[in-house]
Amino acid sequence: MSLTKDAGHLFRFAFLFVVAFVVFLLVRHFVVPKSFGEYGHYRGAAIGEIAARPLHYAGHETCETCHADIAEAKKAGKHENVSCEACHGPLAKHANDPSIQPVKINTTVLCIRCHAESAAKPGGFPQIDPVQHSGGVPCETCHQPHNGL
Amino acid sequence: MNLDRRHFLVMLPAAAIAWKYVLAGTPDASPNYTMTDHWWSMLIDIPKCIGCGNCVRACAAENDVPDGHFRTWVERYHVNDWHMEGPEVISPDGGKEGFPAVAQSAGGGEGFSSAPQDEGKYFFVPKLCNHCADSPCTQVCPVGATFIAPDGVVLVDQTYCLGCAYCVQACPYGCRYIHPEKKVADKCTLCYHRITKGLTTACCENCPTGARKLVDLKDPNDPIHAFLKTHYVQVLKPQMATGAKVFYNELDGSVR
Incomplete structure (x- = not known):
C-alpha cells in the first residue's frame, strides 16, 4: 500500500x-x-x-507505324540509324493526334549542327565548311536527308 | 469453406481488383514492368560523339529542364601534348547549340580565323547522372527524398524534397541542381517515364551517331555484355567508389 x-x-x-x-x-x-x-x-x-510523367518524344518505332515508306527509304542511306525525332523534334503530340502538324525544318541550321567542319570531331565523320560548301543554299536543294545522299 | 452466392458475388469484384494488381506488378502506372527485372545504366562511346548537342536539347525538351541547368551536358576536352592534368575544357551552354569550330590543321583553314590554332587532341565527353550503385547523393539526404529505385535508377521524390541541396554538394559528378522554380533537387531520371514503357531515353533516342546507348545490365541478351568484354571501358572517378554505372568507351585519362 x-x-x-x-x-x-x-x-x-x-x-x-x-x-x-x-x-x-x-x-x-x-x-x-x-x-x-x-x-x-x-x-x-x-x-x-x-x-507517369508525360512523354514528348514518341520514339522512332511509333513514327514507323504510319511512315513506313520513309523508314524503308532511310534504310538505304547513311542516316539509317538516326531516329526520326533527332531531326524532326519532339512529336509525341503529333503521334497522338496527327492533325497537329510538325514544324517545317530549316535544313541550313539543322544539318550544320552535325556536319559543320571541326577538327574536334572524329576524323571519319562527314564534315563540310558551310560557307564554302553551299553559301547558305538550303541543303535539301541537292541532298536527300532520308537516304543521306 | 462455406461460401453462399451472396458472399461470392460480394467478393468477386474485390478478387478482380486484387488480380489486376497481381498482373500489373509495380509501379502500377506502368503495367507489365517489373522493377526487379532491370538494372539500368548507360554506355557512352567517346569516339562516336560529334558534339552536336542533340542529347542536351532532347533532354531539355523531354524533361522540361530549365534554361541554364542541365540533366545531361557535353564537354569538349582539348589536351595539348603531355598536359594530361590540365586539359582545356569547354561546355558553352552545356553544348546545347554545339561547339565553336576548330581549324583542321595548324595552318588554319579559311573561315576559321578565330579558331584556336593549338596542336593536340580534341574529344567530346557527354555527361549525365552516373546512377551510382553506392551513390553519395542518396546517402546524405536527410529526409529520404532521393533514393536508388530497385531497378538501379537514382530518383528524386520532389514532393518530399526540402531543397537543402546536400545532395547537390555530395554528387562528385555535378549532376544535380536545385530547380529554380520548384526549389527542389532535380536530376537525370534516366527518362524513367520512358524506360518503364519500353522506350529508350530521350538522349539515346536522339543521338544521331549512336554514341549513347541505354543498357540493362540484368538483361542477359543486352549487347552491353559482349561490348564490355571486347572494349576498354572506364567509369568516371572510379577512385571514389560510387559504383558509377555510366560506362565510357575509350575515355581519355585527362577526363575528370
Whole structure:
C-alpha cells in the first residue's frame, strides 16, 4: 500500500510517457505516407509518379507505324540509324493526334549542327565548311536527308 | 469453406481488383514492368560523339529542364601534348547549340580565323547522372527524398524534397541542381517515364551517331555484355567508389 503511495510520482510520469508515446504513434501514422518504407527509406509511390510523367518524344518505332515508306527509304542511306525525332523534334503530340502538324525544318541550321567542319570531331565523320560548301543554299536543294545522299 | 452466392458475388469484384494488381506488378502506372527485372545504366562511346548537342536539347525538351541547368551536358576536352592534368575544357551552354569550330590543321583553314590554332587532341565527353550503385547523393539526404529505385535508377521524390541541396554538394559528378522554380533537387531520371514503357531515353533516342546507348545490365541478351568484354571501358572517378554505372568507351585519362 505504502509502495504505491510513495511511488505515486513515478507512476504519474510513467503515465505521461505512455500518453506521449501513443500521441507520437498517432501523429506518425498520419504524417508518414503509406508507401514510405515499401522498398527502402523513401516513399515507394514516388517511383510510380515519376514513371507517369508525360512523354514528348514518341520514339522512332511509333513514327514507323504510319511512315513506313520513309523508314524503308532511310534504310538505304547513311542516316539509317538516326531516329526520326533527332531531326524532326519532339512529336509525341503529333503521334497522338496527327492533325497537329510538325514544324517545317530549316535544313541550313539543322544539318550544320552535325556536319559543320571541326577538327574536334572524329576524323571519319562527314564534315563540310558551310560557307564554302553551299553559301547558305538550303541543303535539301541537292541532298536527300532520308537516304543521306 | 462455406461460401453462399451472396458472399461470392460480394467478393468477386474485390478478387478482380486484387488480380489486376497481381498482373500489373509495380509501379502500377506502368503495367507489365517489373522493377526487379532491370538494372539500368548507360554506355557512352567517346569516339562516336560529334558534339552536336542533340542529347542536351532532347533532354531539355523531354524533361522540361530549365534554361541554364542541365540533366545531361557535353564537354569538349582539348589536351595539348603531355598536359594530361590540365586539359582545356569547354561546355558553352552545356553544348546545347554545339561547339565553336576548330581549324583542321595548324595552318588554319579559311573561315576559321578565330579558331584556336593549338596542336593536340580534341574529344567530346557527354555527361549525365552516373546512377551510382553506392551513390553519395542518396546517402546524405536527410529526409529520404532521393533514393536508388530497385531497378538501379537514382530518383528524386520532389514532393518530399526540402531543397537543402546536400545532395547537390555530395554528387562528385555535378549532376544535380536545385530547380529554380520548384526549389527542389532535380536530376537525370534516366527518362524513367520512358524506360518503364519500353522506350529508350530521350538522349539515346536522339543521338544521331549512336554514341549513347541505354543498357540493362540484368538483361542477359543486352549487347552491353559482349561490348564490355571486347572494349576498354572506364567509369568516371572510379577512385571514389560510387559504383558509377555510366560506362565510357575509350575515355581519355585527362577526363575528370
